[in-house]
Amino acid sequence: MFGFSDPRPDLIAALEKGGYRVTTPRRAIASLLEQKHEGFSVEALSDELPSVGRATVYRTIKLLHAAGVVCKLAMLNGSHKYSLCGVGHHHHHTVCVECGAVEEFRVDAVERLIRQISEDISGEIVSHRLELYVNCGACPANGD
Amino acid sequence: MFGFSDPRPDLIAALEKGGYRVTTPRRAIASLLEQKHEGFSVEALSDELPSVGRATVYRTIKLLHAAGVVCKLAMLNGSHKYSLCGVGHHHHHTVCVECGAVEEFRVDAVERLIRQISEDISGEIVSHRLELYVNCGACPANGD
DNA sequence: GTAAGTAGTGCGATTTAATATCATGTTTGG
């Protein structure tokens, strides 16, 4: 099995490392996030944190995203979800189209493939995105 | 080289095949599209067609997308672009992060890889998305 | 400890992309 459940990255540490202050709102966001390994939308997050302004939630998620501890996923319908993710290793995600559950996976073959393609197209690959949309078969939408 | 420039798909034919009427606004959209193999936003398209209502442009692009002759690409920044694309064969895209030029490519290895991954993760893969963000090295932004 | 400076916050307005509403216009089959 390629999937793996990540050790929770330390969001507070990520902020400190980036030279950002660790404030009460940021703590609140971080601790809520740590209960939400699955995909979440910033909007929903904000709704669960009425004590924190929306803009601050967006700003903080952007910081965490820049710090690499939160990933931004493109859903099929064009909306986005975010997900906590392990630092330090590149990975991709599966998203259940029924229940929205997000899982990370890493397959070295993906990286090899990208490298191989990069030799065959003109220009230099600066980034890539690979997302798998699945039906996880274990979600409420499947009759549990 | 994996890339290929597609024969222009016949957008009008695609509409007819889908059982939709071929109307004046749709003709206008189709003929503008056929000059725009590169990525484009619906917004920009609409601006170039003042005689056609915004809603109609969106509706028509959605039809063409459903018909498979137009692809919707997710940009790194979260916005979208559309691109004419060949019918009948699955492919992926490179997008130049500087100039926005879109190219199609197809590598069978991608499909093999997806199939291989599908055997190793729980759940069933219903769809996937692979986009390569490149610096095409031949665009105005690179000093031409 | 206080003043000054910097970083962070929150409200509300704004932007942008896209969709919904719905009265009106167009096409097509007969």
Added chain:
DNA sequence: CCAAACATGATATTAAATCGCACTACTTAC
């Protein structure tokens, strides 16, 4: 030519995200 079905367009609306700005709260210097 008529009626039904389909398509259109102006406008309102929604949703996600960002911006502007006054205010607050740390941090540092003195």
